[in-house]
Amino acid sequence: MEGRxxxxxxxxxxxxxxxCETACPQGAIQIGNPITRRxxxxxxxxxxxxxxxxxxxxxAIFLVKEEADTAEVTFPYEFLPLPQVGDVVTAVGREGQPLGAARVVAVRQVRTSDGTWLVTLAVPRALSSEVRGMRRL
Ligand code: SF4
Ligand code: SF4
Incomplete structure (x- = not known):
């Protein structure tokens, strides 16, 4: 995830x-049989x-991109109103605990989106494995 x-x-x-397995066009995710495999x-x-x-x-799936001192963490988001690019929000961890202020750098949908948006936050690299969502300040 260095640089990508x-x-x-x-x-x-x-x-x-x-x-997740059927959505991936690269065949990068494998579950196979039985379907209960992780x-x-x-x-x-x-x-x-x-x-x-x-x-x-x-x-349950996120994107992480790491750079020298910073990282971008992308997570699924299903609340309204949507955040806007440039907003400063509170980055939160897996239990919803606040981890500090973070800037929204992308808000997008992809082909597999229904009501789900993908929100990307810029965070310190040290938090790339901790930030998994956001809430408004
Ligand atoms: S819940 Fe688990 S198995 Fe199901 S789509 Fe998400 S990551 Fe894949
Ligand atoms: S982000 Fe997901 S769907 Fe896209 S290539 Fe990676 S594993 Fe496959």
Whole structure:
């Protein structure tokens, strides 16, 4: 994820689910049989397109891009009103705990989006494995 966005899958339960596998045009996510297997990512194949992020009903996939001191974390977002590019929001962790202020750098939909948007925050690189959502200041 150095210099390019790569999917991060946080799907710990063995559940019958595979939209992430079928959404990926690169064949980078494998579940196979039985369908309850946990998804496995071939990071070398991942282009960071975000199709799996929008397709996952569990909101369990993120994109992370790391650079020298900063990182961009992309997560699925299903609330209204949407944030706007340039907004400063509170970055939050997996439990919703605040992790500091962060700037919104992208708000987009992809082909697999239904009501799900992809929001990208610029955060300190040290928080790239911690930030997984946002709330408004
Ligand atoms: S981000 Fe795109 S290329 Fe990467 S695993 Fe997801 S769907 Fe596949
Ligand atoms: S679509 Fe989401 S919840 Fe379903 S297996 Fe893939 S990562 Fe897990």
């Amino acid at each position: 966005p790569v999917a991060v899958i946080e799907c710990p339960e063995e559940i019958p689910c595979n939209p 998804p496995r990512l071939d990071a070398a194949r991942c282009t960071g397109c975000g199709l799996c992020v929008a397709a996952c009903p569990g909101l």
